[in-house]
Amino acid sequence: MSSTMLEATKEPSRLYRGWVLFALFIVYMFNFIDRQIMGILAAPIIKELQLTDSEFGWLIGTAFGLFYASLAVPIAWFADRYSRVWIITLSFGVWSLFTAGCGIAGNYWQIFAARLGVGVGEAGGAAPAYSLLSDYFPPRQRARALALYSCAIPIGSAFGVLFGGLIAAAINWRIAFVVIGMSGVILAPIFRLVVRDPVRSAYEVIKAPAAPFMDVLRTVGRKPSFFFLSFAASSGSLLGYGLIGWLPTFFQRSHGMTLREAAIFYSSILLLGGIGGIWLGGWLGDRLGAARKSAYALIPAAAAFLSAPLFFVAIASTSQVTSFLLFLVPQALSLVWLGPVIAAVQHLVPATMRSTASAIFLLINNMIGLCVGPFFFGRVSDLLKPSYGAESLRYAFLIGLGFYVLSSLLFWLASRRLDRDWYRPAG
Template structure:
């Protein structure tokens, strides 16, 4: 039955939607490890700053600049590869790379060494999402795709939540004995051990991804003439984006500005530590619980809500709901750091994580719905590029800059975070909303050609 058949395997055999959901689950696990390896750094600000003698801005470069810039730059050529070569092998290789580089972070002794290791993590993680977006769009039709994207991207908050809880527990358990002697490796600090423990299990996930069946790429009638275009070409990407300038601004720049507020969470654990004197275990539990509860709920709500709207004929559902989320997150983002106690701050983390989960589900789905066949992974990589350059990099760095150069007080972090959100939120909403009409026009062109 048509309802039971999803994509097609490279062997020509049909793949059921059940297998599509299995693939989605494996990719979600990979995304979980991606964010676990990425976010574990954020819980260890104090020990790393003390041991390496670095400033807030230098730490922000570790979590934003060093990681984010290479994560985004490498996404473009990897996106081209994912449009032409087996995506499961690209993902599997990337997982192995970022897992090894996370473990190697535990062997570093200087700031440049740790920065190089974080660059390696960024390069490895750049392989995942462009390839996964492309695979999922070949496994599901447009009404199921938002749901599949929501399940895949749940890995963001599961990984971030586990990073906070596991990392907080480990750091809290050994913070009284920060020097640990490990066989063969000698004396190590507690944060070194955390990197090694978190990084190595990812190698098993890399092997699991390698067992997946590679789906055949879907080619829509609207894209048939373009499907065989070869070679990575920035002019071809630019030509498409320039044909729909307002839509492109919304999908790429608007979502990137929204993501700035999400990536300021690099400072949330340290916010509780500096403002209320909480320990790593307590702050890890509160931040981790918020990620594990509200983040997945937001993602699943975004996927199911947008799927229902699309079924009812509202084709712009993904972009529209993202704009609404940008409006919804504004007040909690501004108020959360200013709350009079840590527990109220913890409560306001819930709407932040809930609305923050909309963008990574809805915008990649919207891009796959309107992208030419030969540019699907590459446009997914452009999304990762803009989110990385603007969000992953600016999210941690903007509050640090305000803290170091405006307030000039390490304990003013709460005001830096509040001001940063107050500036970014209205800009994100405006940028997301202006491209709605052109998005509907492009979607009509794709669906019209397919119907014809």
């Protein structure tokens, strides 16, 4: 069925735009609940399935990220041509069903296969949503809308850590997967009923059919800022995904917390620090980016540069109270990039290329950040165990902080080309 038959022709009201943003936020929140629940459940899973840190790193990173990253591009190609709402709905149902499947896995390879399925489903979540929001909100409001949408990342991650940890502590880790996964299966058809596709390119002067994939690839290939942004975000995400996957285990091993204590402790950090950082990035992006396009990259460059030493002090601390306070600020700074960078990617290409361009950006980001990050820290932890024992994760984190320095440098390089590469429609 043609997407034009499914798209609404009536101008959406401000109230309805807010409702769509809320609905997409809920779906994206479940995306990260299902994605990050593995981190808090690491200890009981490792114990029951008798895994090494490296094997669990493959499970939380590579098993999920492999199909999640690679399938995002072809799914986004469809999203530029067909109903984005249907694609998100089907994706939501698939990843939720496989999340529930993790709870009935009998061995390592069964849960590995279930995580592959979660990745397949979640591949259709983000890029079509970015495109929807760009058609519901005018350019002057996009960074804030995308930042609000991206607040689902810390909220979903926090809820995944909190609810997953509390359910596992009260019952067991398998029930946590089943309860959270089946909740998404129930919500998926409701999303389809309440959200409609908007008219594409509503805020652009030129309207055209969706561009062929190779045209999108050639377009971004001529824009160095796209790749600087992509690899800068990837470097930061490598450390970010590694931290979010392993910090609950670190708090249990190095700070002696119980599963329940680690769930409450870390979910609070994710919630408070994450929301503040994402909103700050979106606000600064809209405020400073209107006058100077390079600000969309300079803001995350400064945030990444400041994050490294602050995380170093937080990770090195042996006090739980001090660690909590010290983690809040760099946790916020580590997510400042989301609003400005995602908005910048939307503006580097015409509206007919946004879903596909976003998917290429996410492919690079997730192939490096998600597929490599959790495994990297698990592997380094295993290598350091003979020397540092239970403290091996602490030193693995300290080594990995260099990725934030690299991220800052790449964002700065992106800022030098961003204005030149910005897409400006004729007319």
